[in-house]
Amino acid sequence: MTEQIRKPADYKSAIKPIWCPGCGDYGVLSAITKAFAKLRLEPENTAVVSGIGCAARIPAYINAYGFHGLHGRALPIATGLKLARPDLTVLAMGGDGDMYSIGGNHFMHACRRNVDITLLVMDNRIYGMTKGQPSPTTEPDFPTHLYPDGTHLQPLNALAIALVAGANFVARTFSGDPNGLAEDIAMAINHPGFSVIEILSPCVTFRPEQRDWKHQVQRNVLTPAASVAEALQVVTTGPELATGVIWKGDRPPYEGPGEKAGIALDRLLEGFAA
Numbered sequence: 001m002t003e004q005i006r007k008p009a010d011y012k013s014a015i016k017p018i019w020c021p022g023c024g025d026y027g028v029l030s031a032i033t034k035a036f037a038k039l040r041l042e043p044e045n046t047a048v049v050s051g052i053g054c055a056a057r058i059p060a061y062i063n064a065y066g067f068h069g070l071h072g073r074a075l076p077i078a079t080g081l082k083l084a085r086p087d088l089t090v091l092a093m094g095g096d097g098d099m100y101s102i103g104g105n106h107f108m109h110a111c112r113r114n115v116d117i118t119l120l121v122m123d124n125r126i127y128g129m130t131k132g133q134p135s136p137t138t139e140p141d142f143p144t145h146l147y148p149d150g151t152h153l154q155p156l157n158a159l160a161i162a163l164v165a166g167a168n169f170v171a172r173t174f175s176g177d178p179n180g181l182a183e184d185i186a187m188a189i190n191h192p193g194f195s196v197i198e199i200l201s202p203c204v205t206f207r208p209e210q211r212d213w214k215h216q217v218q219r220n221v222l223t224p225a226a227s228v229a230e231a232l233q234v235v236t237t238g239p240e241l242a243t244g245v246i247w248k249g250d251r252p253p254y255e256g257p258g259e260k261a262g263i264a265l266d267r268l269l270e271g272f273a274a
């Protein structure tokens, strides 16, 4: 049987995105389709899982299996899917609120578990879908209708958490560079274990000043660090709008509890039935 060669457009579904014109998430969708074409992924062997939010709409627009789940719950769903069907390429995706706020607990433990999944976080430092509430990555002095004077809260450094919790691949990228982003997504999918890509993806409606990211982002200036400690230094003290691959680890991916756990579960169920 000859292999079907697909173009990026073949990975777009028939559903037209309803994001605001100029939203950064269009660039992310384009990059995902380019990465899938580069890796020659088969839609029937690929699954994209999300929670809720503007960013989390993205599985509907991709020609692959898609699961639009509950707010904050993309990672446990993706984890279960990958453990049950290790033959699939599994990606989880969503926004900064979805992954770092309500889904923050799952984010931390997904890094620790290191199941072979690629996570794409479209970080616009705001809750876009619910009309502009501050998220864990919102700057302390950014005024919103709920906090006209800013929250005065320290933003969450999610990439630092990813590194110390054990993520095996960590990168920061920019939606305005779909070709560079596609390269990073392909690299992350190919890297064993849990990969985290934080994508600076402007919300042009509730954070119009983020349009300037196209001038401010320092593209592809980061290179993989030699140690987690060095990578931590980069994400805690380096420029926050610098992009590139920050960390490539070699932890073996977690592939499930093995047959003994299945036997233990059978015994447990027998115990309940007795």
Ligand SMILES: Cc1ncc(C[n+]2csc(CCOP(=O)(O)OP(=O)(O)O)c2C)c(N)n1
Binding pocket: 052, 053, 054, 055, 056, 071, 094, 095, 096, 097, 098, 099, 102, 122, 124, 126, 127, 128, 129, 130, 135, 203
């Ligand atoms: C359990 C639950 N709590 C709250 C909401 C409301 N809600 C929907 S999306 C969202 C935040 C989305 O922000 P983010 O994940 O950053 O995505 P964006 O819209 O910015 O892309 C919230 C709070 C919900 N749908 N479900």
Ligand code: SF4
Binding pocket: 018, 019, 020, 022, 023, 024, 025, 054, 055, 124, 128, 129, 202, 203, 204, 205, 206
């Ligand atoms: S509200 Fe913001 S994040 Fe949502 S679609 Fe519009 S620009 Fe994109």
Ligand SMILES: [Mg+2]
Binding pocket: 095, 096, 097, 122, 123, 124, 125, 126, 127, 128, 135
């Ligand atoms: Mg957001």
